[in-house]
Amino acid sequence: MNKRILDELYNKQGDYISGQKLSQILGVSRTTIWKNIRELTEQGYEIKAEGGKGYLLSDGCDVLNSYEIHKRISKNIEIHYVNSVNSTNNMAKNMAPHTQKDFSLIVAGSQSGGRGRMGKKFESDNEKGVWCSFILKPEIQPEKALSVTIASSIAVCRTLEDVCDIKAGIKWPNDIIISNKKVCGILSEMSCETGVINHIVIGIGINVLQQKKDFPTDIHDKATSILMETGREFNRAKIIASLCYNMLEVFEHLKTGSINEFLKFWKDYTLTDGRRIKVFKNEKNIEMKALGIDDQGKLIVVDDKGNKSKFTSGEISIRGVLGYI
Ligand code: BTN
Secondary structure (H helix, E strand, C coil): CHHHHHHHHHHCCCCCECHHHHHHHHCCCHHHHHHHHHHHHHCCCCEEEECCCEEEECCCCCCCCHHHHHHCCCCCCEEEEEEEECCHHHHHHHHHHHCCCCEEEEEEEEECCCECHHHCECCCCCCCEEEEEEEECCCCCHHHHHHHHHHHHHHHHHHHHHHHCCCCEEECCCEEEECCEEEEEEEEEEEEECCEEEEEEEEEEEECCCCHHHCCHHHCCCECCHHHHHCCCCCHHHHHHHHHHHHHHHHHHHHCCCHHHHHCCHHHHECCCCEEEEEEECCEEEEEEEEEECCCCCEEEECCCCCEEEECCCCCEEEEEEEEC
């Protein structure tokens, strides 16, 4: 019922629709309409009710639910929305062996145990971000997994450009940065067997509506949100829909074996290529120069003696980007 009322309110957006009209279209009493409208407002929809005119759905309310996501995606994609979960990556990993689809998405309103890379906690116990995980089942070798991570970072940057008109950058392999602060993190987890990938889970956390006070004080100088950068409250469902399309493009490239084509866009977003970086490797910090990535997404570096090497994200982590070479 709620879904059908929402359909009618959206069709009329910008204008009132009377309770009587709604009850005629949906074949229920005006009291039922009124009760459902009340439920929708409890879910966060801003619906003006005016005697003699009826109901009006306000533009720009940020409600995240299954309806709002599906409404914006015309393709037949398996999407699961939950109000709250410990971690969408955990949920995705549990679901992955049972889903027949090779591309699906899990979205949560909030996460009680959001996970970051290297066993860190990821702050997401609130309804202010996009917390989601894609389950991908591409027929590729495990060595290609890093390229999927990099391509996902590019997909996030494209989404921020498409929806929010923000130019973000990527700190290899997958920290999305605006004004020197992290706006999004990506956690990729893979399951493979004897040289074949069963599935890859790409967990994406984008800070959308947080203000500085919403972040723990120890990350005040490291974290930012789209609201803090633009002063605007973007709709999370709109961001998710765009992300879904951009990730679908990544997946098409994976399926057709042309992921290298997509990795060319790395150049548009890299914050590390051509810069001196501090790398944490074997329990030590070392300074090197980042030259670029190879066709698998490995970071190509050169040390101060001129020796070149390549690293995967499991071998090193970048602790600082120090400046142009
Ligand atoms: C990082 O920056 O270290 C990676 C953060 C990844 C966070 C996302 S939020 C959705 C998904 N579920 C999780 O528990 N983690 C990822």
